Amino acid sequence: MxxxxxxxxxxxxxxxxxxxxxxxxxxxxxxxxxxxxxxxxxxxxxxxxxxxNRIINIQTIVPSARAFEIANKTLKDPRFVELVLRESKTVLRQKPGALIVEHKNGFICANAGIDHSNVESSQENPEDWVLLLxxxxxxxxxxxxxxxxxxxxxxxxxxxxxxxxxxxxxxxxxxxxxxxxxxxxxxxxxxxxxxxxxxxxxxxxxxxxxxxxxxxxxxxxxxxxxxxxxxxxxxxxxxxxxxxxxxxxxxxxxx
Structure with a gap:
């Protein structure tokens, strides 16, 4: 077949x-x-x-000290990094432009699968909205x-x-x-x-x-x-x- x-x-x-x-x-x-x-x-x-409704506005996120530390290493927005940490069990790799984690559901992926592409929002500042798994x-x-x-x-x-x-x-x-x-x-x-x-x-x-x-x-x-x-x-x-x-x-x- x-x-x-x-x-x-x-x-x-x-x-x-x-x-x-x-x-x-x-x-x-x-x-x-x-x-x-x-x-x-x-x-x-x-x-x-x-x-x-797994859509989040990063303007509402308050980064932790660890998020700021990782953001400095990865050159990512610390609010975004904080979201990644909340969705992850473990950070496995980090370097400028890359943050690889073990998602809380067990698989390994970049940025805990958090993404902005194809996230449509009618709200003000649509670039601030991201989508979680x-x-x-x-x-x-x-x-x-x-x-x-x-x-x-x-x-x-x-x-x-x-x-x-x-x-x-x-x-x-x-x-x-x-x-x-x-x-x-x-x-x-x-x-x-x-x-x-x-x-x-x-x-x-x-x-x-x-x-x-x-x-x-x-x-x-x-x-x-x-x-x-x-x-x-x-x-x-x-x-x-x-x-x-x-x-x-x-x-x-x-x-």
């Missing part, structure tokens, strides 16, 4: 309190698209964060999935993705930050390869692979395609979570 990725057209600008499940359902029906049981809805983090993206995915399954009367998976950089490589890639109803990792250990030898270490980051593929269709600028319907996912669906993708610190050779 081929994997197909279909953008849902007409998704409007999202504002705090908007019901993403209702909006996705309405626009899917209007577009005469017909999802199938087992399809996966891949959703851009930004519209999830906006619907959950969802408080718990797995729970966000569970909520949206329950709504879509109720509306369409069939089972789905939901994957929330963001664009993250990678160690040792240039460029951002679509990455999972929350999911429901699909595996994050598929364990192929013990399966035979082409010549009958059993795989010993192969575990596929299936959710991240789908995130990267869907991100190509979404785009990164003004494409306005934040929801992708994925059909033909090549692995069996099951309950999964982001925790599957987080390498235990004891096994991390590069910290």
């Amino acid at each position: 081929a994997l197909t990725l279909t953008p849902i057209p007409g998704i409007p600008l999202i504002y705090p309190g908007d019901d993403l499940g209702e909006i996705i359902y309405k626009k899917t029906i209007e577009s005469h698209l017909e999802p199938k049981p087992g399809d996966i809805w891949v959703i851009a983090q930004k519209i999830v964060s906006k619907s959950e 969802p408080e718990d993206a797995d729970k966000s995915a569970q909520y949206i999935r329950a709504k879509l399954e109720n509306l369409f009367k069939m089972p789905f998976g939901v994957l929330i993705i963001d664009s993250h950089g990678r160690a040792w490589r240039n460029g951002t890639v679509g990455t999972s930050i929350g999911l429901s109803g699909l595996p994050a990792v598929v364990d192929l250990r013990g399966k035979p390869d082409l010549f009958g030898f059993k795989l010993k270490i192969t575990q596929v980051g299936a959710a991240d692979e789908l995130a990267a593929a869907a991100s190509l269709v979404m785009g990164q600028a003004d494409e306005s395609q934040p929801v992708i319907l994925a059909s033909g996912f090549p692995y069996q669906l099951r309950e999964g979570s982001m925790k599957e993708l987080i390498r235990d610190e004891k096994e991390d050779l590069f910290r």
